[in-house]
Amino acid sequence: MLLKFSKMHGLGNDFVVVDAVSRKVYFNKEQIEFLGDRNRGIGFDQLLIVEPPISPEMDFRYRIYNSNGSEVEHCGNGARCFAKFVIEKDLTNKSVINVETKRGQIQLIVQDDGEVTVDMGEPSFNPVDLPFDATENDTALYSLELDGYGPVELTPVSVGNPHAVIRVDRLTDELVSGVGPLVESHSSFPANVNVGFMEVLNRDEVNLRVYERDVGETQACGTGTCAAIVAGIRQGWLNSKVTAHLLGGDLRIEWHGEGSPILMTGPATKVFEGQIYL
Numbered sequence: 001m002l003l004k005f006s007k008m009h010g011l012g013n014d015f016v017v018v019d020a021v022s023r024k025v026y027f028n029k030e031q032i033e034f035l036g037d038r039n040r041g042i043g044f045d046q047l048l049i050v051e052p053p054i055s056p057e058m059d060f061r062y063r064i065y066n067s068n069g070s071e072v073e074h075c076g077n078g079a080r081c082f083a084k085f086v087i088e089k090d091l092t093n094k095s096v097i098n099v100e101t102k103r104g105q106i107q108l109i110v111q112d113d114g115e116v117t118v119d120m121g122e123p124s125f126n127p128v129d130l131p132f133d134a135t136e137n138d139t140a141l142y143s144l145e146l147d148g149y150g151p152v153e154l155t156p157v158s159v160g161n162p163h164a165v166i167r168v169d170r171l172t173d174e175l176v177s178g179v180g181p182l183v184e185s186h187s188s189f190p191a192n193v194n195v196g197f198m199e200v201l202n203r204d205e206v207n208l209r210v211y212e213r214d215v216g217e218t219q220a221c222g223t224g225t226c227a228a229i230v231a232g233i234r235q236g237w238l239n240s241k242v243t244a245h246l247l248g249g250d251l252r253i254e255w256h257g258e259g260s261p262i263l264m265t266g267p268a269t270k271v272f273e274g275q276i277y278l
């Protein structure tokens, strides 16, 4: 099969995007791993598949796979690239696009300046929703015992996909590459977890690095940024509109507390069109 695709990124978090509206496609785990292989395939953090919606009032369905072939619930940077893709491919002429994902419904708003705002839905701090096997009940900060590091305090947040947010005084490579994988695959997270390291600069700005589930550290993580900011707002560390500085650039997050959706705004970039035989 000759597969046509777009190679895109959101602040360096990179994707292969496939149109499964014009022509139905299905990939098995081995094919996804091959496509995601940066030496033998194309290479990506996630594969995004654009499909027709199941419910008629939605515009599209959007499926997301990590480079190890596992399907995941949500991808924030991917959602912005999705919006640019469906417009560029003339799959829609709307600038407000309603999309079904594995976690539920999201809304994409393409701004006049080309940036995309995503209504990411509401977060959940209930450990059951990640899932996270919490030892304490209903506390904002949980302590996890890590071999070689001792207890690490974290906030579990679900943005549809699971996140563990760790506030740090200073971001270092050793912290991200040392603690990241230990938390990502910790037995307290039965479905594993994305791990965000947040350095609060002031009430309106943070530095953030994310060690993503199944992928490792990425240049940026949209859902990870949403998780970190809402955790910081809930802890009283941050205001309701925050700029997050990631390795790949800045994302703007807005959240007005429990019961309200998270709004994420940032860029989406198309790098090239390609085709590959599968």
Ligand SMILES: N[C@H](CCC[C@H](N)C(=O)O)C(=O)O
Pocket (backbone or CB within 6 Å): 013, 045, 046, 066, 072, 073, 074, 075, 076, 077, 078, 161, 162, 194, 212, 213, 214, 215, 218, 220, 221, 222, 223, 224
């Ligand atoms: N690695 C994540 C999925 C991709 C999230 C990230 N790329 C984003 O922009 O939100 C997970 O396993 O839940």
